[in-house]
Amino acid sequence: MHLFFYEIIIRFLIPFALAKIFYRALINSNHLNYFSERLGFYSKQKKIFWRNKQTIWLHCVSVGETKAINNLIEVLLKKYPQIHILISHGTLTGRETILPKSSRVHRTYLPYDTNRAVKRFLSFYQPKIGLIVETELWFNLINQCELHQIPLHLINARLSINSLKKYLPFKKFINTRLLQLNSIHVRAREDANNFNSLTEAKIKIMGNIKFDSKSPKNTERKSDDLRKKLKITNQFVLVAGSTRPGEEKILIQLVRKLNCKNLILIVVPRHPERFDEVEKLFSKENLSILRKSKLGKIKKSPKYILGDTMGDLYEIYSIASLAIIGGSILNHGGQNPIEPMSLGIKTVVGPSIYNFKDMVIDAEKNQAILRFRNINELEKLLKNTIARKNRKNYIVNNAKQFIKNSSGSTSKIIELINQYF
Structure with missing residues (x-):
C-alpha cells in the first residue's frame, strides 16, 4: 500500500x-x-x-x-x-x-x-x-x-x-x-x-x-474526605476500576452471592459515556446506586456507588480494601494495575491481561499482585480476603518494592x- x-x-x-x-x-x-x-x-x-x-x-x-x-x-x-x-x-x-x-x-x-x-x-x-x-x-x-x-x-x-x-x-x-x-x-x-x-x-x-x-498531591486528603462523606469506617470496600461492558453485571451477581452485609461495591466505568448505562443496569437489577457526582449528606453508607467523576480514580482506589482491575474480567485486555498497587492497595487482576501482559506476569512472579482465572476463583479470593480484612499482607509490600525496582x-x-x- x-x-x-x-x-x-x-x-x-x-x-x-x-x-x-x-x-x-x-x-x-x-x-x-x-x-x-x-x-x-x-x-x-x-x-x-x-x-x-x-x-x-x-x-x-x-x-x-x-x-x-x-x-x-x-x-x-x-x-x-x-x-x-x-x-x-x-x-x-x-x-x-x-x-x-x-x-x-x-x-x-x-x-x-x-x-x-x-x-x-x-x-x-x-x-x-x-x-x-x-x-x-x-x-x-x-x-x-x-x-x-x-x-x-x-x-x-x-x-x-x-x-x-x-x-x-x-x-x-x-x-x-x-x-x-x-x-x-x-x-x-x-x-x-x-x-x-x-x-x-x-x-x-x-x-x-x-x-x-x-498519585496527585492531594490524594490522601481527598480520600479521607470521601471516606467521611460515605460514612465508611470498618466496611470492606471493593473497588472495580475502569470496568468494561458486561463486567458490572458479573460483579453484581458476585456481590449478591457473597451476601456480605459489610461489603461496599464501587464501580468506575472506563468510559464516561457508559455512566448512565451502568446506572440503568443497577436500576434494572432493582439495586440503588449512588453516583459520586451527586454525593451529598447521607445517613448511612450506600451498598453500591458509581464513580462518575473524571480524574478521581486515585482518590477512589485509596479507600479500597481490595481493587479489581477492570477490563480483565472479560476479554478486554485489562487496564493499568500500577495505580492501586502504588497506593498500598491489594490488587486483583483477571484472566484477560494482553494489554499489560509482561507487567502482570512479572508482578505475579514477584507476588505483588493476585490473579484469578475465572469467577469461581474470584469468589473464593474475595471470601478469603474479607475474612482476613485487618491482617497485613505481604502482597502490598511486594507491590511497592516491585514498582520501585521497575521505575x-x-x-x-x-x-x-x-x-x-
Whole structure:
C-alpha cells in the first residue's frame, strides 16, 4: 500500500469519525469544543503566540497515556524553564485528564491524518521534537515529520500479538513508515519481539513509564474526605476500576452471592459515556446506586456507588480494601494495575491481561499482585480476603518494592530529549 492510497482511506473514514463526534455531542456537548483543531485549523491569535517558541510535543491519545506523562511533564518544566510543552490528544477524555498546572503546558487535538491537516499542525506549532506515547501510529504524520525535519520518537510503545496480526498483512508499508521514526522505545521484551516481527527498525527496551507515575498531591486528603462523606469506617470496600461492558453485571451477581452485609461495591466505568448505562443496569437489577457526582449528606453508607467523576480514580482506589482491575474480567485486555498497587492497595487482576501482559506476569512472579482465572476463583479470593480484612499482607509490600525496582523510564526519556536542547 502506498501513502496515496492510505490518504484516500483516511479521507473516506473522516465523515464517519465526524458523525461519531456529533453523535457523542448529543450526550456531552464538550465533544464539539475545539472542533477546528481536529481539522488542523487554528486562530490567528494563537499563531502569533506560537511564533518562535521552543516546543516539546507529546502525543497522548487518551486517559492512560496522559496520566502516564504527568511526572515527565513536571521534570521537563523544572529542567527546561524556557521550553513550552504541547500535549496533543485524540479523545475528549484524554484532553480532560488533569495535567500539571503551568502556563507553559498547552493542549490540542491531533488533527485527522490527512496530508494537509498534518502539514498545518506541524507548521503552526513547529515543535523541536515529537514524542508519541505508546502506539498511536498515523502514517501521514510520521512522513510529514520527516519532511519537516522534526525528530519523532515512539516511547513507551506496546504491540500486542493481536495488534501484530492485524498489521502483518501491511508489513511492507508499515515497515517503511516505522523506519522514518528517529527511534522506537518499547515497554518490555514481548513488545520488542512483536515489533521485530513487523519492522527492520532498531527496537530499544526502555521500560514502562507508568511505573514512574505518582498519585496527585492531594490524594490522601481527598480520600479521607470521601471516606467521611460515605460514612465508611470498618466496611470492606471493593473497588472495580475502569470496568468494561458486561463486567458490572458479573460483579453484581458476585456481590449478591457473597451476601456480605459489610461489603461496599464501587464501580468506575472506563468510559464516561457508559455512566448512565451502568446506572440503568443497577436500576434494572432493582439495586440503588449512588453516583459520586451527586454525593451529598447521607445517613448511612450506600451498598453500591458509581464513580462518575473524571480524574478521581486515585482518590477512589485509596479507600479500597481490595481493587479489581477492570477490563480483565472479560476479554478486554485489562487496564493499568500500577495505580492501586502504588497506593498500598491489594490488587486483583483477571484472566484477560494482553494489554499489560509482561507487567502482570512479572508482578505475579514477584507476588505483588493476585490473579484469578475465572469467577469461581474470584469468589473464593474475595471470601478469603474479607475474612482476613485487618491482617497485613505481604502482597502490598511486594507491590511497592516491585514498582520501585521497575521505575526509571522517565530519566531515559529525559536523556533522549537532551539531544535536542
